[in-house]
Amino acid sequence: MPRKKPLIDLPELPAALAFVRSGKHFVLTSHVNCDGDGVAACLALQAILRSRGKSASVVLPDPPNSQYNFLEGWEGIETASSLPAAKTERLIVLDCPALTRIGKIEEYITEGTQVLVIDHHQDSLPFGHVNLITTKSSSTSELIYHLGMALGFQFTPAVAEQIYMGILFDTGGFRYALTTPTTLEVGAQLVRAGARLDLVADRLFNNQSLPVLKLLGRALESLQLYCEDQVAIVHLSHANLDGGMDHIDVVNYGLMVQSVEVSVAIKEDTPRKYRISLRSRQRVDVRQIAAAFGGGGHTRASGCRLEGDVNQVRSQLLAEIEKHL
Ligand SMILES: [Mn+2]
Numbered sequence: 001m002p003r004k005k006p007l008i009d010l011p012e013l014p015a016a017l018a019f020v021r022s023g024k025h026f027v028l029t030s031h032v033n034c035d036g037d038g039v040a041a042c043l044a045l046q047a048i049l050r051s052r053g054k055s056a057s058v059v060l061p062d063p064p065n066s067q068y069n070f071l072e073g074w075e076g077i078e079t080a081s082s083l084p085a086a087k088t089e090r091l092i093v094l095d096c097p098a099l100t101r102i103g104k105i106e107e108y109i110t111e112g113t114q115v116l117v118i119d120h121h122q123d124s125l126p127f128g129h130v131n132l133i134t135t136k137s138s139s140t141s142e143l144i145y146h147l148g149m150a151l152g153f154q155f156t157p158a159v160a161e162q163i164y165m166g167i168l169f170d171t172g173g174f175r176y177a178l179t180t181p182t183t184l185e186v187g188a189q190l191v192r193a194g195a196r197l198d199l200v201a202d203r204l205f206n207n208q209s210l211p212v213l214k215l216l217g218r219a220l221e222s223l224q225l226y227c228e229d230q231v232a233i234v235h236l237s238h239a240n241l242d243g244g245m246d247h248i249d250v251v252n253y254g255l256m257v258q259s260v261e262v263s264v265a266i267k268e269d270t271p272r273k274y275r276i277s278l279r280s281r282q283r284v285d286v287r288q289i290a291a292a293f294g295g296g297g298h299t300r301a302s303g304c305r306l307e308g309d310v311n312q313v314r315s316q317l318l319a320e321i322e323k324h325l
Pocket of ligand 1: 038120138140170
């Protein structure tokens with residue numbers, strides 16, 4: 001049978017394929033506070049590697065959100081905190097823009113460790129020996145689809161579902177601008193391979209407890225508009241986050257307000273230490289705003305960290321955002 005033409009042209013792919021083909025034992029990981037794309041990409045790549053007779057373990061810096069527990073392979077995910085650091089000959093870092101973001105997994109790297117990076121962030125650093133980094137892909141999970149195809153992998157319903165969930169997570173259900181025609185084509189192929197699109201969407205987007213939903217209500221009460229109603233800011237206190245609010249992408253709610261161009265969520269991770277999420281509708285490159293505070297991400301979605309008094313943090317952010325409006 002003639003080989004199908006790939007859906008995407010990735011000049012970086014052959015080196016990544018060689019990396020995967022020549023190794024025998026792999027450890028797969030992602031960034032701290034691993035998100036849906038990272039978890040899904042790790043699990044799908046694990047299945048692909050195992051189908052080729054290789055050993056592959058998924059070891060994350062910290063425990064992932066149990067929201068993804070319907071994915072096959074979930075029970076096998078290990079966390080670095082529960083393991084003695086082991087030497088690894090081949091480490092694959094997925095959906096992670098910098099080596100500084102893999103937390104305890106850094107201890108797995110010794111002089112002999114070969115590292116492959118697979119990522120789609122704009123500001124991703126090529127910190128691997130081999131780097132499959134491209135912004136042409138909606139998500140790292142989409143990249144794993146292309147990698148699997150190039151390896152001749154027969155997509156099972158379970159792996160199709162993993163990848164489909166990762167794509168759905170990063171594209172907000174095929175809605176964000178990083179969704180490309182290829183993303184939609186990949187989505188169609190995954191549904192053909194058996195991904196249950198209704199189930200995945202339901203697990204991903206309708207998966208809150210009543211107390212968390214009520215907390216969201218209270219968090220939204222704190223939402224305020226600035227800069228002639230073009231900026232929305234919501235603040236989640238440490239107590240709110242502890243109650244389970246962390247699993248709701250509260251920042252997206254600000255963009256539901258018609259006039260808002262930039263939406264910000266200030267999340268107090270630990271007292272006086274904040275994780276900032278930034279989203280924009282159309283004009284503003286929030287990656288630049290995040291970068292001003294040492295963070296990064298994508299044009300429409302990015303993040304950074306700040307410390308101190310919440311009012312001060314809010315003013316700092318507003319001063320930077322104003323420059324971009
Ligand atoms: Mn991603």
